[in-house]
Amino acid sequence: MSQPRHSGEQSSGTHSSGRNRTVRDVVFVDGVRTPFGRAGEKGIYAGTRADDLVVKCIRELMRRNPSLPADRIDEVAVAATTQTGDQGLTIGRTAALLAGLPRTVPGFAVDRMCAGAMTAVTTTASGIAFGAYDVVIAGGVEHMGNHPMGEGADPNPRFMSERLVDPAALNMGNTAENLHDRFPAITKDRTDAYAVASQDKLAAAYGKGQIQPDLVPVATMKPGQGWTVNTVDEPPRPGTSLEDLAALRTPFRPHGRVTAGNAAGLNDGATAALLASAEAAAELGLPVKMRLVSYAFAGVEPEVMGIGPVPATEKALKNAGLDISDIGLFEINEAFAVQVLSFLDHFGIADDDPRVNRYGGAIAVGHPLASSGVRLMNQLARQFEEDPSVRFGMTTMCIGLGMGATVIWENPRHSEYTDYSGAVSPADDTASTDPAITQTEGAAA
């Protein structure tokens, strides 16, 4: 088994600042999300604001981590694909203010479509590694009921006139059909079977109470109904059978393969995670659920955007000095079953490999675009907790306009995990400038 390259090795002697700078370890402290809803007038979040969903997540994170003083949060990065209305106004900052965080806590908005929250995590994590932040909140939201996909978009006509991107590639369903064309071995039977398994795995995870601990209850009030509290996801259709799926129409092509049943739906929801430097986590007594190993983003042809996770994963593995065989758990976003299967086929992983999406995926639970990245992390963190035999796990997802994102994480419960932060002198606030702290070579041998 190969060994990961640790961040400490990347410390370099010379920076523009003229002083020695080390790269610090970044840990995933905690993550929560709202229950996901079905977008539209009948959905649980019809009439509820997107920013309020983010606020619930931030407040829940603060409640769950009482040892964290709110004024120690250095940044609030919140992603949304459509940044207007209740998702506009620099939602990271507005959500921080609405959540009651001190006014000294800054925030910003992130957009990388489906990988918004994932990008919020990697961007702020980089800031932590660089030493700009100690503790951050990163998350995402998409209220697709309030903001239908592509709302207000104004694609440049050059996309079409210069054939830069097939206009059909702006519709994600079409790109999924394109992926079927490219990989004829991925049949509708396979994608439907995968989708049924996703529903079954999510139902099982709910049955075992593996999903609920990271959900934030959200109270909503609708006209003529009064207040209620939403504590479970609305999208899942447990008990879905192959026959049920076979009966669904293929909206993107006549006699096509992609259906509402083997793709994620249109959803509302929000997520948020707490990240910290290893030192800050130790200093503040914050739990470490995962450690960031590496991440990568990659571009592919927009017409087959679903293949994006493949090059992103290869890049992230290379950055980490790991092989795909080192990854013991995969949390891959299920925008479309075909996109997951193209990934699995590429890496020679079976459709029903138990390392993949143990709690099911977005086909069952839903995919409120920019929020989903942190959901994958929450679930991977919980699986790490359940399974200390796994050392490395991966969260990965495809992204509209032809991209992929992959983040590799390490399980602190694994026997070979070394708690680098153990070297920190707790009383010494300037410790982070000491290169010795993150000198980790050999530590994991």
Added chain:
Amino acid sequence: MSAADFRKLADLFPDEAVTHSYVQDIELPAAAGKPSPGTFALITLDNGFDHSKPTTLGPNTLVELGTVLEGLKDRAARGEIVGVGVTGKPYYLVAGADLSAVKSLNHRDHGLWMAQLGHDVYATLANLGVPSFAFINGVALGGGLEIALQSTYRTVSTGAGALALPEAFLGLVPGWGGVYILPRLIGPENAVKVMIENPLSNNRTLTGPQAFSLGIADAMFEPADFVEQSLAWAADVISGEVAPKRPNAVEPSDPEVAGRWTAAVAAGRAFVEAKTSNASPAPAEVLDIMEANRTMSQTESAALECETLAGLMQTDEFRSTVYAFLDLVQKRSKRPAGAPDRKLARPVTKVGVVGAGLMASQLALLFARQLKVPVVMTDIDQDRVDKGVGYVHAEVDKMLAKKRLSADAANRTKALVTGSVSKAAFADADFVIEAVFEELNVKKQVFAEVEAIVSPECILATNTSSLSVTAMAEDLKHPERLVGFHFFNPVAVMPLLEIVRAPKTDDAVLATAFELAKGLKKTAVLVKDAAAFVVNRILLRLMGEVTAAFDEGTPADVADNALRTMGLPMTPFTLGAMVGLPVAQHVQESLHAAFGDRFSVSQNLQKLIDNGVKSIWALQNGVPEKGPDGKPFIPADTLALLSFGTSPSTGEEVLRRTQDALAEEIGLMLEEGVVAGPEDIDLCMILGAGWPMFLGGITPYLDRVGASERVNGRKFLAPGVASAAVPA
């Protein structure tokens, strides 16, 4: 009984804006590692409108709530639910009983049903067989707060405002259990504060944190996730994880508590006497019930509460209060009668104040604070100007010290107020108001000077209290720009502004004046240019009658206390001293000049003024000093200045004479068209003189005591406006 038995009452109100009771079953969150405590039924009270239409409790609303609660009681008995919660639409739990509906209950029996209906519904809430919870998310007034009090447990939002039992102010009692539960829950002293002192102190209310610290609520959560956290807390209470503590709660049978109870009631009675002279029956009845129910069961108290409510609902003090509070202060004040279309209003971006004396400085501060536009004050020399600007800056510093202004806002306000010895500083002003000496020629000269400098559109305003605005406009090049803008002292506190239209005042000027009043957060009433306008004319007619009786030989304490049953904020002699005898005399002379002997100018008062005496009564710190017998007295050297006639009156005679004089004067004012109607007179007296709402301002009182009919042959207001719709 069940709520449905009150359908007969509900059917009397087919047009009620019903607040519905929507129920949602909620699976309570589980504590870590434990199963959910069970299903919780959450009732949301919602009238389907946004926050601009408060939810209220009318008979149909209560029948629906009661029926829903009875259904939940059955479900609790079947073991289907483990708790019941009540909360409201955003910003409201419930704003209390539907006062318009209650006011229109003209039969004692109907009032009794209404009282009993509330008790019937709330008793179900209190005896569901499972714990009940109120989640006080916002406004909770009267019967709204009593829903919470009748619940087993309460949470409150830190963002909730306007929590109160205002019944004593309204002319009722907190008779849906509040008067029984509150003293037991938060202690008798706090209960008297909430049920008596706050209502009678400008109807003060509590914030969520204040209610929590008094012990009205068991837990407090922030608004961002108030419902979620309240439910989580309810789950913990039901599962036994949390046991609320109530440090202020008392056991009435405890002898020590009995002593505190008696003392609190006595303190409350003293407070009521000082504030209202017991002119309205309700506050004393609140204390009567509280005193009696210390040894009662809740059921016994409920019967007493219902009987008391039924009686009070038929009083004209209650009806007058609803008229004054709802129809005038809340509604009429927002749509001033006779105000031109607001679209005609012009922007005011700079204000000039002529004069830098105390009144002028108060005006400058008000304009700068509320309008946030530059304000320039002028006076005849630099010293006066500096003193005026210095006053404003010092007042701003005081507000800063009290944290009523931020440092930035204080800087901004101070920078807005400047002074000059030259009226040239008014050149780019849109509105110039004078607050110089009350002398027509002085004011005319000031306006002539200002008019030479300002633009033709600049509005000129006078703060005169007694001079003719018409005469002031006579020699102006643009008489259409002059308007009366009469504030009341202290300017920052008194909410009334009399806007005086002179014959040539044009609509754009008037519209601007009304918009300006709104910007200044004042309630404006349009008045015709007639001597002393509304408030001062009525006050001085009243003071003139009492002083005349005194001059005729009525003993001072008889004359000065003759109007006690009206419950006015202060006696006539105290008012005279507060206004200043020379100022009062000056206005009285103007009124005498305008209207003749109806306004008698007292020679006795003139002697006091000539000798520099500031008050008939001996004063101590501005209030009448108490003599050895505990009563105010006239110092010997003051008495030596006075001479009296030989026809003393009794207190009753002085009261009747004053009532008749007021009825006459108001009748004449309405004939002259000084205001649009008696409602404007009442609004002026409530907001400009602080006259009590149980008088309805003044005309409902004069109708009630028969003065209107004695003098004018008819009542001011139609039956039902501030009295029973059908004469009993």
